[in-house]
Amino acid sequence: MGQSRSPLGVADLERLAARGWRAAEEEPLGDWLLRAAGGFTGRANTALVAGDPGRPLPEAVDAVAGWYAARGLRPGAQLAGVRSRPADAAFAAAGWPRDEDVLVLTAPLVPGAPDGVPVELAPTPDDGWLATSGHLGRADAGTVRAVLTRAPRVVFAAVREAPAPAPPVAVARGVVTDDWLGVTAVTVAAAHRRRGLASALVAALTRWGAGEGAQWVYLQVTASNEAARALYRRSGFVEHHRYHYRWAPS
Structure with missing residues (x-):
């Protein structure tokens, strides 16, 4: 990129x-x-x-x-x-x-080349996808699915070491809005990190996004996540801006 x-x-x-x-x-x-x-x-x-x-x-x-x-x-x-x-x-x-x-990173969308890692793409997240993403512990399943799928052009990427319904070892979500691909929920199980799975997921999503007409890509990463920041920097992403949350006193 x-x-x-x-x-x-x-x-x-x-x-x-x-x-x-x-x-x-x-x-x-x-x-x-x-x-x-x-x-x-x-x-x-x-x-x-x-x-x-x-x-x-x-x-x-x-x-x-x-x-x-x-x-x-x-x-x-x-x-x-x-x-x-x-x-x-x-x-x-x-x-x-x-x-x-939280850093918002952007890059012109260049479809990533396949690297031999099989990445599944599905229009909805199955239970294994949700379990690997870590989202299920944060709200009821209906609420989680509704937020994740509430977009006209959305896809759910997964890397599995065994056929479904075995849970994936890595997942990510892609959404195209206008001519932008948003990459979110990139998660790799701890035992499977440093194997290039996150890169394979992002590459697969860029190929899908290009097919949907996207020309740019954005993603978010916390400032403390040095490993992910380094990965995205190597992939050509640059910092667009930062944001943070403020919460009312509990």
């Missing part, structure tokens, strides 16, 4: 990524987007802070807190890029602690 700069700015890329990981309930707060999905993942259960909330920032913080409290969820906010700093300061002033940085 090349080193060309992404054609989307921070807010537009975050809004596009939100369309690829849809919550069950979404509601605008000015330019911000309130999202709830039974507590499954921060991305689907925080306010996407991008643009003007249409009211003073302290009032916007209170509105976010009330919206999530009414749904029995811990209020949270996703704050991306330098333009979110004033809002970030308002959440910090209200006592909301922050999580670590």
Whole structure:
């Protein structure tokens, strides 16, 4: 993958990524987007802070807190890029602690060459896929499946060492929104790491994404995940921006 700069700015890329990981309930707060999905993942259960909330920032913080409290969820906010700093300061002033940085990486989409690792692609995740991804322990299966499949062009990649229903040893999810491929949920079982399985999954998803008309690819990785960051850097991804979550005091 090349080193060309992404054609989307921070807010537009975050809004596009939100369309690829849809919550069950979404509601605008000015330019911000309130999202709830039974507590499954921060991305689907925080306010996407991008643009003007249409009211003073302290009032916007209170509105976010009330919206999530009414749904029995811990209020949270996703704050991306330098333009979110004033809002970030308002959440910090209200006592909301922050999580670590998450890096959003992008690259022009170049289909990866097959490398001999057989990667299965399926339109829905089976129970083995969900078990390997680690998502099942975070919400009920119905909520997890709904969030993962709530997109018109989505695929679930898996590497298995035995035929299904044996659980995969590595999984990933791909979603195409407009002309962007989003790669999410890349997970390799601990006993099978350092075998190139993550690279094989990403390559298979880029081939699928190219067939769906995607021209760019994005993914997210936590700042502390040095191994994954090194892998993606070798694959040509560059940092587009960072975001972090803030959560209301528990």
